[in-house]
Amino acid sequence: MHMPLWKRVIIWGLCAAAVLVALPNVFYSRAEQHNDAVAAVEKSGVETPDLVAARAMWPSWLPSKIVNLGLDLRGGAHLLAEVQTADVYKARMDGLWPELRKVLAEDRATLGGVRRAPSAGDELRVTIEKPEAMVKAVELAKSLSSPVVTLTGVGQNDIEVRGEGNTLILTLSAVERAATDDRTLQQSLEIIRRRVDEVGTREPTIQRQGANRVLIQVPGIGSAAELKALIGTTAKLTFHPVVRRTTNANELAGPGNMLLPSIDEEGVYYVLEEVPVVTGEDLVDARPEFDQNSQPAVGFRFDPTGARKFGDYTAENIGQLFAIVLDKQVISAPRINQHIPGGSGIITGNFSVEESTNLAVLLRAGALPAAMTFLEERTVGPELGQDSIDAGKVAAIVGFCAVVLYMIASYGWFGTMASVALALNVAMIFAIFSTIGSTLTMPGIAAIVLTMGMAVDANVLIYERIREELRSGKGPARAIELGFEKALSAIVDSNLTTLIAAAVLFFAGSGPVRGFAVALSVGIVTSVYTAVYVTRLFVVTWYGWRRPKTIVV
Amino acid sequence: MAFRLKLVPEKTNIDFFQWASLTFGGSVAALVLSAVLAVVMGLNFGIDFRGGTTIRTESTQTVDVGAYRAALTPLGLGDVSITEVFDPSFRADQHVAMIRIQAQDGVEAITPEIITRVEAALTATDKAITFPSVESVGPKVSGELIKGAVLAVLAATFAIVVYIWLRFEWQFALGAMVALVHDVGLTIGVFALFQLKFDLTIIAALLTILGYSFNDTVVVFDRLRENLMKYKTMPLRDVMNLSVNETLSRTLMTSGTTLISLVALLIFGGDVIRGFVFAITFGVIVGTYSSIYIAKNIVLYLGVKRDWTKPSDDMDGPKGTQYATGK
Numbered sequence: 001m002h003m004p005l006w007k008r009v010i011i012w013g014l015c016a017a018a019v020l021v022a023l024p025n026v027f028y029s030r031a032e033q034h035n036d037a038v039a040a041v042e043k044s045g046v047e048t049p050d051l052v053a054a055r056a057m058w059p060s061w062l063p064s065k066i067v068n069l070g071l072d073l074r075g076g077a078h079l080l081a082e083v084q085t086a087d088v089y090k091a092r093m094d095g096l097w098p099e100l101r102k103v104l105a106e107d108r109a110t111l112g113g114v115r116r117a118p119s120a121g122d123e124l125r126v127t128i129e130k131p132e133a134m135v136k137a138v139e140l141a142k143s144l145s146s147p148v149v150t151l152t153g154v155g156q157n158d159i160e161v162r163g164e165g166n167t168l169i170l171t172l173s174a175v176e177r178a179a180t181d182d183r184t185l186q187q188s189l190e191i192i193r194r195r196v197d198e199v200g201t202r203e204p205t206i207q208r209q210g211a212n213r214v215l216i217q218v219p220g221i222g223s224a225a226e227l228k229a230l231i232g233t234t235a236k237l238t239f240h241p242v243v244r245r246t247t248n249a250n251e252l253a254g255p256g257n258m259l260l261p262s263i264d265e266e267g268v269y270y271v272l273e274e275v276p277v278v279t280g281e282d283l284v285d286a287r288p289e290f291d292q293n294s295q296p297a298v299g300f301r302f303d304p305t306g307a308r309k310f311g312d313y314t315a316e317n318i319g320q321l322f323a324i325v326l327d328k329q330v331i332s333a334p335r336i337n338q339h340i341p342g343g344s345g346i347i348t349g350n351f352s353v354e355e356s357t358n359l360a361v362l363l364r365a366g367a368l369p370a371a372m373t374f375l376e377e378r379t380v381g382p383e384l385g386q387d388s389i390d391a392g393k394v395a396a397i398v399g400f401c402a403v404v405l406y407m408i409a410s411y412g413w414f415g416t417m418a419s420v421a422l423a424l425n426v427a428m429i430f431a432i433f434s435t436i437g438s439t440l441t442m443p444g445i446a447a448i449v450l451t452m453g454m455a456v457d458a459n460v461l462i463y464e465r466i467r468e469e470l471r472s473g474k475g476p477a478r479a480i481e482l483g484f485e486k487a488l489s490a491i492v493d494s495n496l497t498t499l500i501a502a503a504v505l506f507f508a509g510s511g512p513v514r515g516f517a518v519a520l521s522v523g524i525v526t527s528v529y530t531a532v533y534v535t536r537l538f539v540v541t542w543y544g545w546r547r548p549k550t551i552v553v
Numbered sequence: 554m555a556f557r558l559k560l561v562p563e564k565t566n567i568d569f570f571q572w573a574s575l576t577f578g579g580s581v582a583a584l585v586l587s588a589v590l591a592v593v594m595g596l597n598f599g600i601d602f603r604g605g606t607t608i609r610t611e612s613t614q615t616v617d618v619g620a621y622r623a624a625l626t627p628l629g630l631g632d633v634s635i636t637e638v639f640d641p642s643f644r645a646d647q648h649v650a651m652i653r654i655q656a657q658d659g660v661e662a663i664t665p666e667i668i669t670r671v672e673a674a675l676t677a678t679d680k681a682i683t684f685p686s687v688e689s690v691g692p693k694v695s696g697e698l699i700k701g702a703v704l705a706v707l708a709a710t711f712a713i714v715v716y717i718w719l720r721f722e723w724q725f726a727l728g729a730m731v732a733l734v735h736d737v738g739l740t741i742g743v744f745a746l747f748q749l750k751f752d753l754t755i756i757a758a759l760l761t762i763l764g765y766s767f768n769d770t771v772v773v774f775d776r777l778r779e780n781l782m783k784y785k786t787m788p789l790r791d792v793m794n795l796s797v798n799e800t801l802s803r804t805l806m807t808s809g810t811t812l813i814s815l816v817a818l819l820i821f822g823g824d825v826i827r828g829f830v831f832a833i834t835f836g837v838i839v840g841t842y843s844s845i846y847i848a849k850n851i852v853l854y855l856g857v858k859r860d861w862t863k864p865s866d867d868m869d870g871p872k873g874t875q876y877a878t879g880k
Binding site: 072080082223224225228229374375376377378379380381383384387388390391392394395396398399400402403406407409410411412442443445446449450452453454456457460461464467468471489490493494495496497498499500501502503504505508509513516517520552 | 556557558559563609611642665668669683684685686687688689690691693694701702704705708709712713716717720753754756757760761763764765767768769771772774775776799800802803806807809810811812813814815817818820821822823825826829830833
């Protein structure tokens with residue numbers, strides 16, 4: 001029985017590394033405070049005494065990465081949202097109409113009058129007075145389209161035009177739809193990320209799922225409803241010229257105008273021009289402030305384009321009312337007293353400090369390009385998570401002790417060696433979890449406890465084999481060697497089947513099931529390693545040291 | 554000789570086929586019963602699979618299911634089920650209930666307004682009530698989850714069967730698969746019988762059972778393959794008995810250690826994962842049984858290709874066999 005030195009060194013080295021890397025998890029809150037402090041100092045560059053004290057909770061020269069706790073353990077909210085990508089088609093079509101009208105109007109002589117007809121949101125229908133000129137109309141409309149540049153759709157145009165009788169129909173091409181969907185989703189993700197980051201919680205997960213879904217997991221937030229309120233608000237800010245003020249809720253606004261209610265004056269409505277002068281998209285900054293009467297307000301600043309438009313408009317319309325509209329409600333409609341250059345201003349209203357802060361956050365992050373429906377939402381309170389952690393801890397400790405007792409009772413000294421290997425196995429699972437940054441969930445804890453039971457399986461296979469070889473009259477050294485050798489095929493086969501099941505769980509599952517699959521896979525790999533290599537090293541070392549004439553397994 | 558805990562004597566010589574008609578027949582009957590139960594009683598699907606909302610309530614006052622129901626009925630939410638949860642790990646003044654509300658017509662996930670109304674109604678009944686968890690799944694997602702779960706089970710079965718087929722022979726793969734259907738089928742039957750909540754985590758449990766069931770079966774098969782090469786003329790039935798007897802100690806040992814950790818989880822792991830742990834525990838027990846009594850019976854009925862005895866004049870070894878050498 002011989003094991004080359006380099007092998008021993010590698011095995012011991014890996015075990016030592018695993019224990020060292022797993023160590024911070026034993027002192028979870030200390031290591032966590034240390035990590036948070038380090039991150040805070042790095043971000044702000046300022047070392048406050050509090051941060052320094054928190055950082056000192058854990059020595060910097062030790063590994064400090066800790067296992068990420070899942071939502072079910074830490075508490076927080078989980079949302080699965082579907083982005084209504086079709087919303088954007090409608091906006092595109094609406095935006096196209098003025099352009100199309102302009103193009104068609106140039107050839108009024110041949111086409112006659114054109115009128116927009118009602119249609120589904122994703123198409124633009126226009127009736128033409130003289131249907132015989134449809135070919136010309138289609139040709140003119142086609143001039144509005146431009147080629148889409150994508151990896152697969154080069155050469156295709158973004159807009160498809162066809163004529164049916166006296167109706168000219170414009171739709172987005174399939175390639176353009178796909179490209180638009182993709183952009184919408186990217187934009188939504190980005191905006192959600194900014195809004196969630198503004199609130200400043202720890203490690204939110206914001207992921208795209210499939211073609212049009214977004215998964216949002218935010219630990220530490222009170223409820224899914226709160227999260228929904230934060231990301232679900234559209235926060236579309238626009239500035240419109242005011243046509244007139246009214247108290248009649250059914251007043252006809254007239255073409256090109258719209259009637260919107262005031263947000264804080266009951267029964268007051270404004271007739272506004274539909275096309276905004278500037279929109280929130282031109283904003284570069286918004287922050288909570290106080291107006292001259294010390295009321296909470298929101299200060300904002302435009303980018304150069306926005307600033308120019310805003311400046312020009314205010315210069316030309318001194319004395320006029322100017323409405324600030326948020327999500328189809330008029331926040332306020334101040335009179336323009338003077339030309340406002342520089343592109344910054346202040347929005348006053350009956351805000352509380354909290355409202356002005358939230359509004360500033362929403363304005364800064366920008367508006368969501370499309371509405372979202374929520375398909376799934378889960379909230380877990382932090383106390384329930386802590387209960388689960390405690391329950392998992394107790395179960396793991398009891399399970400571990402019971403397995404160790406059972407192994408020692410069954411295999412004596414060899415059982416003791418297997419138990420040490422089992423402890424190293426658990427350390428390795430935590431070390432790997434910390435290193436790859438995988439998330440530990442409640443089913444994950446169950447998987448770790450389960451692997452404790454299954455991990456000794458490999459040892460059992462080996463020891464039973466050694467017993468058999470001893471019974472058939474082999475000497476101790478030979479029996480040990482044959483035991484390890486012959487058990488290997490069964491160990492590999494049986495663990496690979498479980499690993500296959502775990503892999504399928506990972507790819508097919510979601511959320512907690514995935515956590516379980518990762519823990520199970522990691523557990524299988526480390527348990528085979530500890531049983532085959534670590535236990536073997538223990539046995540070989542022990543045998544080389546004591547040189548027993550007979551062994552009892 | 555030092556003391557050793559032994560689950561089985563050192564050398565056993567049990568004829569595992571002696572009661573084959575009873576054990577195998579019993580299993581078939583149990584499987585049929587499970588199928589009937591699953592169809593007749595149906596599974597108690599959780600919101601993962603049929604959409605809806607579950608709210609976990611916690612209070613220092615005892616749970617009064619009747620009062621909760623009276624508070625919720627005026628809201629007109631359709632089917633509402635309220636169950637009290639008991640767990641040894643709860644504190645004396647910790648009273649937990651689970652409220653399940655069916656998927657609401659026309660909405661994907663439940664609206665925050667409904668949840669607010671439910672919470673307000675319950676708070677009016679019991680001032681001390683808190684809501685540690687609220688989960689809502691829309692019908693669209695639940696449909697996909699069912700599809701995904703069925704696919705996952707099928708894909709895992711397929712992958713493992715192919716693996717066993719490659720490593721052993723098709724008879725073994727079939728035998729292992731029958732054992733697996735037995736284990737998973739019985740587990741589903743028990744869930745139908747006791748109307749335990751069947752959700753996404755139970756699918757994870759079934760997949761774990763699947764892996765474990767194969768794991769156990771493969772160890773027996775591995776020994777069988779070895780013995781088939783060793784005792785080339787022994788009748789198949791005897792080789793099988795010998796293999797099972799030889800691995801019996803290990804089979805029970807491993808199931809024993811696994812069950813120990815599972816029982817620890819079952820008792821101390823809390824009520825959140827109890828259904829999940831119960832499914833695995835049950836699966837491990839029937840899995841152990843099936844690897845001793847089911848899988849190899851199938852192989853015996855099918856007969857195994859014993860090609861390797863034919864080229865006996867060729868001492869080079871098992872030429873023309875599909876066995877991979879166990880490395």
